[in-house]
Amino acid sequence: MSWQAAPSVRWGLDEATRLWPERNKASDGIIGDAAHAASVSDHNPDSRGIVHAFDLTHDPKNGVDCSKLFALLLAKKDSRIRYVIWNRQITYGPWSDSVRAGKIRVWSTHPYTLADPHTNHIHVSIGYSAGCENSTASWWTGATVGTKPPTQTASSTKLGARTLKRGDKGSDVAYVQRWVGINDDGDFGPATEAAVIKYQRLRGLHADGVVGPLTWKAML
Numbered sequence: 399m400s401w402q403a404a405p406s407v408r409w410g411l412d413e414a415t416r417l418w419p420e421r422n423k424a425s426d427g428i429i430g431d432a433a434h435a436a437s438v439s440d441h442n443p444d445s446r447g448i449v450h451a452f453d454l455t456h457d458p459k460n461g462v463d464c465s466k467l468f469a470l471l472l473a474k475k476d477s478r479i480r481y482v483i484w485n486r487q488i489t490y491g492p493w494s495d496s497v498r499a500g501k502i503r504v505w506s507t508h509p510y511t512l513a514d515p516h517t518n519h520i521h522v523s524i525g526y527s528a529g530c531e532n533s534t535a536s537w538w539t540g541a542t543v544g545t546k547p548p549t550q551t552a553s554s555t556k557l558g559a560r561t562l563k564r565g566d567k568g569s570d571v572a573y574v575q576r577w578v579g580i581n582d583d584g585d586f587g588p589a590t591e592a593a594v595i596k597y598q599r600l601r602g603l604h605a606d607g608v609v610g611p612l613t614w615k616a617m618l
Contacts, residue, residue, distance in 0.1 A: 401443035403428045403452070404531035406478055406524050410452045413537055416576070418461035425519035427453040440480065440523040450480070450526060453519040464520040467538060471522070475505060476537070478530040480523040483516045493525030535600060558618055562609040564591050574609055577617050 411426055428449050429441060440451035456464040468484040479491030488510040490497050497504045510516065522537075524530045557570055564586050571590070572582040578593040591607035598605040601616050609617075 401429055401447045401449055403449050404524060406531055406533050407449060407452045407522075409534040410522055410537050411454060414454055414462060417538055418457075420460045421462045422455050422457040422460060425453055425455040427519070444526065448531060450531070451521060451523040453521050455519050456517070467520055470538070472505060472507075478524045478533055478535075480525055482523070483510050483521040485517050486510050486515045491525075493527070493530060533600060534596075558611075558614040561611075562586055564588065564607065574617065 407428060411423075411428070414421060415423075427441065428451070429443075441449060443449050454462065454464065454467070456462060464484050468482060468487075468489075471479065471482055472489055475491075477492055480493040480495075481488055481490050486509060487507050489505060489507040490502055492498075492504050494502070494504070496502045502508075557573060560566075560570070562571055562574060566586040567584055569584060571586045572584040574586075574594065575582040575584070575590055578590070578597045580589055580593045594609060594613070595605045595607045597603075598607075598613060601613075603612055603616060
């Protein structure tokens with residue numbers, strides 16, 4: 399079967415690479431191997447060919463400390479999560495079948511006893527809904543992990559000091575481009591406008607493609 403990762407799943411790995419560009423990817427994964435295919439797993443495509451899980455490699459030397467990321471997801475109570483597995487523990491989010499059936503409490507953590515202890519990577523499964531699948535809200539930014547938003551290059555313009563729109567140029571434009579996940583050439587063209595509109599829609603902002611006070615507030 400042909401397959402594709404849900405945008406939220408792909409973003410889990412892509413955002414990590416943007417935050418920690420030197421990170422090890424040896425245990426990264428989206429689509430399941432033969433062992434996964436023979437079992438029930440969110441690494442297997444659903445009936446539409448959509449995959450609902452990703453694995454992120456533990457690499458604390460290069461910024462990816464999965465112990466901290468596990469704690470971050472639990473602290474944020476990310477509403478996209480079915481469950482998260484790390485270091486012999488599994489935590490169930492609001493989209494867990496057991497949680498939705500009232501069998502266990504949401505955000506409860508339990509021992510994980512299957513063969514793979516998940517010490518080389520953290521596993522994240524998301525809910526089977528359009529909102530969970532299509533959201534590219536940040537997975538990993540948060541003070542508890544020591545991550546930072548994209549840095550601003552030297553400029554006389556302070557971030558947020560001016561409204562940005564198509565045709566503008568500069569390092570503040572490049573900052574916005576890095577935040578919305580496109581090439582940071584510092585030129586606010588049609589691609590940047592489209593990416594800003596997508597970001598604004600995801601954040602519940604007025605989606606006009608203009609980076610004004612409310613959009614700056616969300617980014618900063």
